[in-house]
Amino acid sequence: MQTIDASGMLYRDLNELIRDSVSRGVKEIRLINVNGHRYIGDGLAKEASIIIEGTPGNDLAAFMEGARIEVHGNAQDGTANTMNGGTIVIHGDARDALGYSMRGGEVYVRGDVGYRVGIHMKGYQDMNPAIVVGGKAGDFFAEYMAGGIMIVLGLGLAPDEDIVGNYCGTGMHGGIIYLRGEVAPEQLGKEVKVVSLTEEDTCVLDGYLDNYCQYFKVKREEIDKKPFCKLLPYNKRPYGNMYAGW
Amino acid sequence: MSLKSYVTPSFLIERNKERCIKCKVCVQQCANEVHRYDEEDDEIISEEHQCVNCQRCVTLCPTGALTIRKNPNELRQNSNWTAEAVRAIYIQAETGGILLTGMGNDRPYPVYWDNILLNASQVTNPSIDPLREPMELKTHLGRKPDSLSIKEGKLQKKLPPQLELELPIMFSAMSFGSISLNAIKSLAEAAKQEGTYFNTGEGGLHRDLYQYGENTIVQVASGRFGVHADYLQAGAAIEIKIGQGAKPGIGGHLPGEKVEREVSETRMIPEGTDAISPAPHHDIYSIEDLRQLIYSLKEATNYEKPVSVKIAAVHNVAAIASGIARAGADIIAIDGYRGGTGAAPLRIRDNVGIPIEFALAAVDTRLRQEAIRNQVSLVVGGSIRNSADIVKAIALGADAVYIASSALLALGCHMCQKCYTGKCNWGIATQDPQLAKRLNPELGAQRARNLLRAWKHEIQEMLGGMGINAIESLRGNRLMLRGIGLTEKELQILGIKNAGE
Structure with missing residues (x-):
C-alpha cells in the first residue's frame, strides 16, 4: 500500500502520481487530505484500489474502466461520469450527475445523491451498470436512462421526505429503477410506469443489497422492513413516432 | 383511421420506351421500390410517389432511358403559399409529425463565399x-x-x-x-x-x-x-x-x-x-x-x-x-x-x-x-x-x-x-x-x-x-x-x- 498526502498538491500533480504508481504495478493507494482534487481515477483502466480520505473533487473516476475507489467522505459532481467498469464505494453523499452515461461497474453511496443522477446510464451485452443509493435522490433521477439498474433505499428519511425528486425517469427507454417505498405518480416522467417485483427482481436486488450492507455495515433486516417498487419504461423507443419525412 | 394523402409526387419519371430494354436494373437498384416489373404486361411501371430523385436508376440505366424531373404539376401560383409551404402542411396534417430532413439547409439565403x-x-x-x-x-x-x-x-x-x-x-x-x-x-x-x-x-x-x-x-x-x-x-x-x-x-x-x-x-x-x-x-x-x-x-x-x-x-x-x-x-x-x-x-x-x-x-x-x-x-x-x-x-x-x-x-x-x-x-x-x-x-x-x-x-x-x-x-x-x-x-x-x- 502506498500513501500519498494530497494536501497542498494540485490535482494534476496528484493524478500524475497516481497514474505513475498504477503503471508501476502498485495495487493499493491511500490518498490522505484530499480536498476537492478533481479527476481522481480518471480513465484508469487497470486493476487498482484507491482509498480516499477526504473529499474528492468533480469527475471522480470519469471514464474509469476497472479500478476500485473507496471514498471516506463525500463525493462531488460528476462521479463515475461515462464510467465503463470498476467499483466506487462512497461513505457519505454524492452530488449531481453521478453516473452520467455510465456503462459498466457499480457505485454504492451510503447517503444521499444530487440531481440528474444516472442520467443516460446504459447497459450493453453483459455490461449492466448499477448505482445503489442509501438515502434519497434529487430531481431528474435516471433521466434518459437506457439500461442498467438504479436502486434507492430511502434509509433514514423523515416521514414527509420523498425518496426521489420530480421528473424521475423522464425519457427513460431502458433499464430498471428500484425504489424502496412508494413514489407519487406526479413525480414520475411520463415515459415510466410502476410495476410490481418478480422473483427475478428479488434475486437481482439481493446481490446489490448484500453488498450495500457489507460495505456500510448496515443490517439487512433494516432494509427488508419496507418493500420495493419497480419502475420500467413503457417503451424502448419513446420518441419513435415523432417524425414525418419531408 | 388512416387519412388519404393529398401530397402529390415531387418528381416525374420519364421512361423513353424506345430506349428501355427492360433489363430491370432500375427495379433492382431502387430501395424505395419505385420501379416494378409487371410480368403479365411485360412492362416496367414506376410509382413516382416513392421517388426521392437520388438519380441512382438514371445513372445506372445502360441505355439512358430514364429522366427524372421536378413534377411540373403546380398549384395556383402564390408567392406566399408556395407549393412547399402547402405540402408541409398536408404532411403534418396527415401525420402530426415533426418534419424531418437530411443534408444541409437548402434555402436561398446568401452564400457569402460567393460575394468574396x-x-x-x-x-x-x-x-x-x-x-x-x-x-x-x-x-x-x-x-x-x-x-x-x-x-x-x-x-x-x-x-x-x-x-x-x-x-x-x-x-x-x-x-x-x-x-x-x-x-x-x-x-x-x-x-x-x-x-x-x-x-x-x-x-x-x-x-x-x-x-x-x-x-x-x-x-x-x-x-x-x-x-x-x-x-x-x-x-x-x-x-x-x-x-x-x-x-x-x-x-x-x-x-x-x-x-x-x-x-x-x-x-x-x-x-x-x-x-x-x-x-x-x-x-x-x-x-x-x-x-x-x-x-x-x-x-x-x-x-x-x-x-x-x-x-x-x-x-x-x-x-x-x-x-x-x-x-x-x-x-x-x-x-x-x-x-x-x-x-x-x-x-x-x-x-x-x-x-x-x-x-x-x-x-x-x-x-x-x-x-x-x-x-x-x-x-x-x-x-x-x-x-x-x-x-x-x-x-x-x-x-x-x-x-x-x-x-x-x-x-x-x-x-x-x-x-x-x-x-x-x-x-x-x-x-x-x-x-x-x-x-x-x-x-x-x-x-x-x-x-x-x-x-x-x-x-x-x-x-x-x-x-x-x-x-x-x-x-x-x-x-x-x-x-x-x-x-x-x-x-x-x-x-x-x-x-x-
Whole structure:
C-alpha cells in the first residue's frame, strides 16, 4: 500500500502520481487530505484500489474502466461520469450527475445523491451498470436512462421526505429503477410506469443489497422492513413516432 | 383511421420506351421500390410517389432511358403559399409529425463565399508557380504558446499537443450509424493516404477502424456512445461535440431501425433501441463545466491529445468561442448553418444558426482582440463546397476546414436529402448490407483522395497567384479578400474591403 498526502498538491500533480504508481504495478493507494482534487481515477483502466480520505473533487473516476475507489467522505459532481467498469464505494453523499452515461461497474453511496443522477446510464451485452443509493435522490433521477439498474433505499428519511425528486425517469427507454417505498405518480416522467417485483427482481436486488450492507455495515433486516417498487419504461423507443419525412 | 394523402409526387419519371430494354436494373437498384416489373404486361411501371430523385436508376440505366424531373404539376401560383409551404402542411396534417430532413439547409439565403473575391499578384511581388516552386500547405492544429524559449537550439518547454495536417482539410464528423461502415472506411483510408483526419462523430469507433487511429478524431457527444478508455486512446485528438450547424441547440437520435448489430456493438447500446443524444451534455451547464470535461478528457489521455470543442455557428458565437478558448480547448470547430446532417428537423435546419463566413470572421476578430487567438486553432465547416471556399476561409482566419457534404458527394451522394430514411441507394447513409456494399471502400477512398488532391493543387495555384508560398502566410490575411455586392455592415463583420478599395 502506498500513501500519498494530497494536501497542498494540485490535482494534476496528484493524478500524475497516481497514474505513475498504477503503471508501476502498485495495487493499493491511500490518498490522505484530499480536498476537492478533481479527476481522481480518471480513465484508469487497470486493476487498482484507491482509498480516499477526504473529499474528492468533480469527475471522480470519469471514464474509469476497472479500478476500485473507496471514498471516506463525500463525493462531488460528476462521479463515475461515462464510467465503463470498476467499483466506487462512497461513505457519505454524492452530488449531481453521478453516473452520467455510465456503462459498466457499480457505485454504492451510503447517503444521499444530487440531481440528474444516472442520467443516460446504459447497459450493453453483459455490461449492466448499477448505482445503489442509501438515502434519497434529487430531481431528474435516471433521466434518459437506457439500461442498467438504479436502486434507492430511502434509509433514514423523515416521514414527509420523498425518496426521489420530480421528473424521475423522464425519457427513460431502458433499464430498471428500484425504489424502496412508494413514489407519487406526479413525480414520475411520463415515459415510466410502476410495476410490481418478480422473483427475478428479488434475486437481482439481493446481490446489490448484500453488498450495500457489507460495505456500510448496515443490517439487512433494516432494509427488508419496507418493500420495493419497480419502475420500467413503457417503451424502448419513446420518441419513435415523432417524425414525418419531408 | 388512416387519412388519404393529398401530397402529390415531387418528381416525374420519364421512361423513353424506345430506349428501355427492360433489363430491370432500375427495379433492382431502387430501395424505395419505385420501379416494378409487371410480368403479365411485360412492362416496367414506376410509382413516382416513392421517388426521392437520388438519380441512382438514371445513372445506372445502360441505355439512358430514364429522366427524372421536378413534377411540373403546380398549384395556383402564390408567392406566399408556395407549393412547399402547402405540402408541409398536408404532411403534418396527415401525420402530426415533426418534419424531418437530411443534408444541409437548402434555402436561398446568401452564400457569402460567393460575394468574396481573392487577390492575385501583378508586376510587384510576383506570383509563384506551384508546379516549380515549393508550396507549403502543412498545418498544425492545437494550442500555441504565448512565447517560445529556445536555448542552444532546443525548445525549453514542450509544445502542447498538435495535429499535423498535410493540407488544411479534414473530414468532418459523421457517425457510424448515420453513414455506412464502407463510407467511413473510404474517408479513413483517404485521410491516412493524404495525411489528414477523419472524425468518428458520436457513433464510436468500429473495430475495423482502430488501424486508422493516427488519422482519427474521436468524438465525445452528449449520448457518450461508444466512449471508453481504448476509444479515447485510439484517436489522435478528441472532439467534444456541443452543437452542429444543421441543428443547433437540439440533440439527435438515431432511430432503432438503424441500430443493427454492428452499430449496436460500436455504440455499445442494445440492438434496435433508439440512440438518443440529449440536447445538452448533462455535465455541461456553463463554461466552467465545459472546462471540467475538457480536462477530464485530458487527464484520461495524459495530456497527450489536443481537445477540440465543436459548436454550431449561432448569434453570440464570438463570446462563446472566447469562453471555449479560456476553458482550455486546443481547437474550436465551428459549423455554419448550411452544415449537413443525417437527420434534422426541417424547421431547425432551415431557420437556426448563422452563416459560417460571419461566424468565422467574428470569432477570429474577437479572439485577436482578446489576444488569445494563439491559444486555439479554428476549424470551420458548413458548408465548404470547393477549394476557393477554403482559401477564403483561411484568409478570414480559419486554420483548417472540415468537409462532410463535399466528401459524401465525392463518394457518390446525389443530395436527395433523404439520409434519414436509411435507404440510401448509393450505399452511404444506410445500414442495409445490400445497399452498403454498393460503395466499395477502396474506390470510395480513391474518389475522396482525388478530391483532396485536386483541391490541394487548386489551393496551391491560388496561393501562388497571390505571391504566397505557405498557407501560414494566408491565415487571417484578410487583405487578400474583397467583397462584392455586400452592404457596409456585411463588409464590416467580415472585416474586408470592397472590391476596388
